[in-house]
Amino acid sequence: MAVPEGADIYDELNGEEVENPTEEINRVANAVGLKWDVNDPLSHIPGYDMYCHWNTDAIFDRGNTSRFVHDTLCLRIVESECDQAMPCTGHVTSPFGPRRGRMHYGVDLKLQTGDPVVCAFPGMVRISKYNKSFGNVVVVRHHNGLETLYAHLSKRKVEPGQMVYAGDTPWAWGNTGRSRGSHLHFEVRFLDQPIDPTLLFDVETGRLKSDNFEIHKGTFESIAAAKAAAGSRKYHVVRSGDTLSAIARRHGTTVGATAA
Numbered sequence: 001m002a003v004p005e006g007a008d009i010y011d012e013l014n015g016e017e018v019e020n021p022t023e024e025i026n027r028v029a030n031a032v033g034l035k036w037d038v039n040d041p042l043s044h045i046p047g048y049d050m051y052c053h054w055n056t057d058a059i060f061d062r063g064n065t066s067r068f069v070h071d072t073l074c075l076r077i078v079e080s081e082c083d084q085a086m087p088c089t090g091h092v093t094s095p096f097g098p099r100r101g102r103m104h105y106g107v108d109l110k111l112q113t114g115d116p117v118v119c120a121f122p123g124m125v126r127i128s129k130y131n132k133s134f135g136n137v138v139v140v141r142h143h144n145g146l147e148t149l150y151a152h153l154s155k156r157k158v159e160p161g162q163m164v165y166a167g168d169t170p171w172a173w174g175n176t177g178r179s180r181g182s183h184l185h186f187e188v189r190f191l192d193q194p195i196d197p198t199l200l201f202d203v204e205t206g207r208l209k210s211d212n213f214e215i216h217k218g219t220f221e222s223i224a225a226a227k228a229a230a231g232s233r234k235y236h237v238v239r240s241g242d243t244l245s246a247i248a249r250r251h252g253t254t255v256g257a258t259a260a
């Protein structure tokens with residue numbers, strides 16, 4: 001694997017030593033479903049040195065969310081133009097961020113029936129399965145450690161361990177799981193932490209905003225703050241006889257704040 005820019009921080013990211021490398025290689029090789037030579041380095045798996053595992057079942061490994069401890073990490077997003085493609089061309093129907101009291105960790109992109117969904121960057125399929133929330137979902141790990149997730153697909157024609165390329169068309173539009181209307185739910189994550197895809201892509205034109213992407217603690221802190229705000233939002237069911245000032249008093253606020 002070509003070592004991406006920012007590789008000098010790998011040692012810091014990689015907090016876990018692999019105790020028995022041969023055993024680990026075999027375990028991962030089995031999980032990936034590829035023929036593996038014992039001399040093959042684990043670096044065949046994109047981002048393995050950052051994640052230290054390859055899980056073909058868990059969509060997110062929540063346990064790893066505290067591992068990003070760096071001030072700034074510059075990720076090389078693409079080497080050439082064919083390393084990148086917008087998963088689909090539709091406009092955003094629901095942005096990243098708080099939504100109805102919960103966090104929406106991706107963007108929803110409008111699709112028409114039968115529209116193909118393509119892979120955003122080259123990488124290896126880590127997840128391809130049906131999930132209660134996401135419907136048919138595919139997660140691809142990329143060489144710089146980013147992961148992209150494509151949900152509510154009607155078909156999945158890829159398997160874990162399969163290498164995919166930007167612009168591949170292995171998936172078609174679908175409407176499964178909890179999706180409303182025809183859309184693709186598209187997420188970008190780094191070490192299991194969500195990144196607003198519109199920071200990377202101009203979703204209207206499908207172009208990358210920059211060949212490099214800087215990640216710093218603040219990238220995720222602002223998301224944590226938004227999540228906390230979404231989770232703490234109070235809903236009040238108005239009962240007959242309620243006045244605005246009574247509602248405000250009950251919630252320890254003022255009429256002005258309630259109306260805002």
Ligand SMILES: [Zn+2]
Nearest residue numbers: 106107108185
């Ligand atoms: Zn969505």
